[in-house]
Amino acid sequence: MAASEHTFSYWERTAFTDNADVIIIGSGIVGLSAALQLKKQQPGLKVTVLERGFLPSGASTKNAGFACFGTISEQIEYLKRSSEADVLRLVDYKWRGLRRLRENLGDTNIDFHQNGGYELFMDNEADRATEALDHLTYFNNLLRHAIGSADIYAVADAKIADFGFKGVRGMIYNPYEGQLHTGKMMRTLLNRVYENDVLVLNGCSVNTIEHTGDGVVLATSQGNFKAPKVILATNAFAAQLYPELDVVPGRGQVLVTKPISGLKLKGTYHFNGGYYYFRNIDGRVLFGGGRNIDFKEEATWDFGHTEAVKNQLVKYLDEILLPGQPYEIEYWWSGIMGFGEDISPIIKEVQPNVFCAVRCNGMGVAMGSLVGEEVASLALS
Numbered sequence: 001m002a003a004s005e006h007t008f009s010y011w012e013r014t015a016f017t018d019n020a021d022v023i024i025i026g027s028g029i030v031g032l033s034a035a036l037q038l039k040k041q042q043p044g045l046k047v048t049v050l051e052r053g054f055l056p057s058g059a060s061t062k063n064a065g066f067a068c069f070g071t072i073s074e075q076i077e078y079l080k081r082s083s084e085a086d087v088l089r090l091v092d093y094k095w096r097g098l099r100r101l102r103e104n105l106g107d108t109n110i111d112f113h114q115n116g117g118y119e120l121f122m123d124n125e126a127d128r129a130t131e132a133l134d135h136l137t138y139f140n141n142l143l144r145h146a147i148g149s150a151d152i153y154a155v156a157d158a159k160i161a162d163f164g165f166k167g168v169r170g171m172i173y174n175p176y177e178g179q180l181h182t183g184k185m186m187r188t189l190l191n192r193v194y195e196n197d198v199l200v201l202n203g204c205s206v207n208t209i210e211h212t213g214d215g216v217v218l219a220t221s222q223g224n225f226k227a228p229k230v231i232l233a234t235n236a237f238a239a240q241l242y243p244e245l246d247v248v249p250g251r252g253q254v255l256v257t258k259p260i261s262g263l264k265l266k267g268t269y270h271f272n273g274g275y276y277y278f279r280n281i282d283g284r285v286l287f288g289g290g291r292n293i294d295f296k297e298e299a300t301w302d303f304g305h306t307e308a309v310k311n312q313l314v315k316y317l318d319e320i321l322l323p324g325q326p327y328e329i330e331y332w333w334s335g336i337m338g339f340g341e342d343i344s345p346i347i348k349e350v351q352p353n354v355f356c357a358v359r360c361n362g363m364g365v366a367m368g369s370l371v372g373e374e375v376a377s378l379a380l381s
């Protein structure tokens with residue numbers, strides 16, 4: 001008899017560990033959105049979420065809080081890897097995902113603001129800038145029905161000086177991009193699932209998933225759990241349980257400065273093809289990226305920092321974002337995203353009665369609500 005079989009009392013087994021109709025692994029935006037949808041579709045369903053971290057410990061509480069559907073350079077990059085129809089589908093999915101997130105949680109609760117977004121082109125990025133400008137009308141036409149307007153991307157070079165940037169040759173503005181407070185988003189989402197009587201257990205790492213005659217058994221760091229159905233929402237970590245899934249981890253390193261008096265920037269900003277991003281938050285600058293400095297080193301499940309990325313972020317702060325402005329960095333952290341060859345998430349049954357919803361390709365704030373909904377519907381179908 002396994003040691004874990006002695007661990008839980010009768011009461012714990014019948015009220016906590018063995019009574020779930022569906023167990024969700026992972027309490028990120030996808031796992032919690034799936035929980036919410038399960039309860040919406042079947043209010044009587046018993047849903048348990050198992051999370052290995054003290055807090056959600058992947059990307060959902062570590063990201064930049066951009067409520068964005070993509071810069072022109074990102075769309076061009078997707079177009080090179082995929083079809084026009086796929087690019088359009090992805091933008092539409094992210095746009096609808098953001099609307100659903102806002103409907104579910106409420107703009108005030110998550111500090112959502114549609115301050116617009118900018119793509120910056122550096123002095124040494126003439127080719128990238130030209131390519132983006134050449135595609136401006138094309139993408140405005142392609143995305144007009146998804147976004148509900150043809151005035152999406154527009155040249156905004158005149159604003160470069162207003163923001164105080166240096167070394168920037170051009171800028172494209174998109175008024176439909178927004179920003180939110182990631183921590184408040186996840187707290188509100190957690191509150192929503194608690195209100196719906198979902199059990200969320202932290203500090204519980206799922207080590208193996210096995211099928212028995214009467215359900216799916218999860219061996220965890222806290223003992224065994226059992227349910228008729230399981231949803232895997234572990235994103236970057238999916239291959240730890242199902243190595244055949246095409247999900248490669250990608251670490252993102254982020255900093256936040258102390259408040260800066262007279263800070264001019266407002267909105268979300270991307271440059272270098274989206275590999276660097278920054279925004280204002282509470283009078284501070286949040287700045288992250290640099291995964292492209294060493295893709296191999298950043299393809300890791302380990303949180304942490306590298307000197308190479310940290311130094312590059314500080315250099316860009318000094319030379320481009322805040323030239324001549326005194327600032328101090330107050331926070332550093334990292335989060336782990338899940339990437340793959342295909343730009344779409346993986347939502348499917350991986351084994352009988354085990355359904356996965358993983359690989360948001362670094363865009364889970366935008367698409368996570370719908371990804372969670374889809375897998376919940378699949379699990380109930």
Ligand SMILES: Cc1cc2nc3c(=O)[nH]c(=O)nc-3n(C[C@H](O)[C@H](O)[C@H](O)COP(=O)(O)OP(=O)(O)OC[C@H]3O[C@@H](n4cnc5c(N)ncnc54)[C@H](O)[C@@H]3O)c2cc1C
Binds near residue numbers: 063236254288337358
């Ligand atoms: C630095 C950074 C910046 C980003 N910026 C943005 C942005 O601005 N806009 C945007 O749209 N997206 C952004 N993203 C991406 C976005 O955060 C993710 O796509 C999204 O959070 C993924 O949600 P998820 O629920 O699929 O995964 P996660 O949030 O990673 O959740 C998976 C959970 O599963 C848990 N888990 C893993 N394995 C196990 C196990 N074996 N047992 C139990 N629990 C387990 C993990 O601890 C984790 O909490 C960013 C990501 C990072 C890292």
